[in-house]
Amino acid sequence: MAIGSALSVGLIGLKAFIVQIQAFVSPGLPYFSIIGLPDTSLSEARERVKSACQASGFKWPETRVTVNLSPASMPKKGSSHDLAIAASVLSAAGAIAHDCLAGTIVLGEVNLDGTVLPINGLLPIMLHAREQGIATIIVPYANLDEARLVPDVKAIGVRHVGELIELMGGDADYRIPEATHAVNADVGATGMCPPPGDMSEVMGQQAAKWALEVAAAGGHHLMMTGPPGTGKTMLASRIPGIMSPLNETEQLEVASIRSLCGTLPGYGISDVPPFEAPHHTASTAALVGGGAGLAQPGAITRAHRGILFMDEAPEFSARTLQTLREPLESGYVAISRAKGTTYYPARFQLIMAANPCPCGYAYGNGERCTCREKDRVKYFSRLSGPILDRIDIQIEVPPVERISPGNAPSGDSSHAIRLRVIVARQMAQERFREFGWCCNAQATSTWLRANTSPKAIELVNRALASERLSLRGADRAMRLAWTLSDLAGKTSPGPEEMMQGISMRTRLA
Incomplete structure (x- = not known):
């Protein structure tokens, strides 16, 4: 019985999970199946992987090939598992050593000519791999810059399935199309978005x-x-x-x-x-x-x-x-x-x-x-x-009723x-250090009522009585007062900050 294995990573939202891929080459009529809750694009990997492996000089088994994606209860989607599926089949057929991919994650979409295409969502995958103690990950060459953003994980870029075979000690016969060279030469050349205006x-x-x-x-x-x-x-x-x-x-x-x-x-x-x-x-x-x-x-x-x-x-x-x-x-x-x-x-x-x-x-x-x-x-x-x-x-x-002459700011x-915003934020973060909040908007109602001065709260009660504020609006007015206090360099808001906070909340009321 010939079974080959490889590791990949799936995503549900931003939550990543390890996918163990096993390929079984068994006697029978030629057939290639993928099981383990694949979606449509992943099921179509059968044709992509078969053609890509043959484009690398690998003779596809003229028998039954079954690929299982584990855990079988988790839905898998997308084409990022293509390269790992190809690696598991190559391992099962003996084109590469059975244990050469132990502890290594393999990611990438493959084209019919064997080239490896970039994938989306690599960064959360890399972060998950680091959390799981994975030391090596094989990624598309076009994703290599993104992969290197995460330290402590060795990223290896490949442009063709044949490169993966050679990397694992096997023999391959392939040619990387010129178009692929041109695309890889432009990796990382995308311009950064312009900064916001002043x-x-x-x-x-x-x-x-x-x-x-x-x-x-x-x-x-x-x-x-x-x-x-x-x-x-x-x-x-x-x-x-x-x-x-x-x-x-x-x-x-x-x-x-x-x-x-x-x-x-x-x-x-x-x-x-x-x-x-x-x-x-x-x-x-x-x-x-x-x-x-x-x-x-x-x-x-x-x-x-x-x-x-x-x-x-x-x-x-x-x-x-x-x-x-x-x-x-x-x-x-x-x-x-x-x-x-x-x-x-x-x-x-x-x-x-x-x-x-x-x-x-x-x-x-x-x-x-x-x-x-x-x-x-x-x-x-x-x-x-x-x-x-x-x-x-x-x-x-x-x-605006008048404009300034020339180009005066x-x-x-x-x-x-x-700079003023950063100072105010630092005051709030220091105040909320034990709670893990980073700004006044995250402060709870209980904390606000316990730490706001009675004179300031009295103004809130008057606004509540006159129906200028709802109870939720009262909490938000108190949060505003604390922010105004931080910008003024005060340790807590007084009646002046509270009145201004109520005014800023009810301007459209």
Whole structure:
């Protein structure tokens, strides 16, 4: 009985698990089967692997070949197991030694001509391999730069199945197409995404810039309302430039998500928080995640540890907006499909922008507005009370009345604002060290009520009594007060910070 083995890694969301692949070459009519809950793309590996092995000079067995993917109860998907399947068959047929792949993970998609193609999701796989004590991993050559981001794991890049055979001490007869050489020569040449613009480039809007600074310092959600052309989109796009840089753990989380989505080469490992801005026509699946089989990440997961910006927020469908409620509270999204439930992280800051009405000119005395009253009400009613109640800061962005001459900067630069944000964040992290929270937005209601001064809480109670705040809104106003206190260099908020926090929450109420 000839059995060959190889190790691969599967992914369900960002959760990785080791897949043991065994190939059994047995007497019988020629047949090639893959068992162990493969999806459609993995079942199609039969034709890819057979052709790729033959393109490497290997004579495919004229008998029955069975490949099992273990654990059999876990669904496996994608083409990243192709190279490991080929290695197990080569081992079972004696083309390579039976024990040469012990303790080694093999990953890669194979083409019909034997070339090895890059895969998505390699970074979370590498991190899992390191946790499991795996010392060596064989990856597509085009993924080699990404694989080297994880220390303590030796990554070996291969461009062809024939290279794998030779690497394991076997004999191969193959030729790597010129097109493959050209692709591999361009590996790592993808340009990094440009940095966010500077906040001083936005003319005026000092009150809005201050609100964004507070949001960045405390991790608060924010909504801007104002007529067209006042700078709402410009302000939002510059928020990553004033946020506290990501720490090493957060950088790996963000990079793992980008690796799974196939966008990591365009970013690399960066300490700049991500910024996602889906169009208002985006579907619920595009925003939250979805797809057949096991769900893929959506915009809210790609915005993890960063900003989800929803421009023209009332233009999003009501159903799409309502799906944000649970992730805003829990920090993750659970997507259930027929083959199982996939969990993705979704701890993002929500930034919304909206016009005051469909035409956009219902501000000031409203003389330019051409909308009927019922159209105005219908337009803004898509932002339901429960959604608005989860927005910590709600501000108006009025038209700019005058511009500065020449190219004089308007207000502080992003760098200056970021330095203040970092100091405030460090104060919060030191205060919450024993709880593991990184910002005021994560503080619990119990902690806030126990540590906020009675005079400040009395102001919150008055707002509750007058129905200016809900109970959730009261907690968010207290979190804002603590952030304002940090920015002012105080150890705890007083009545002044609390009054300002309540004002920033109820501007649109």
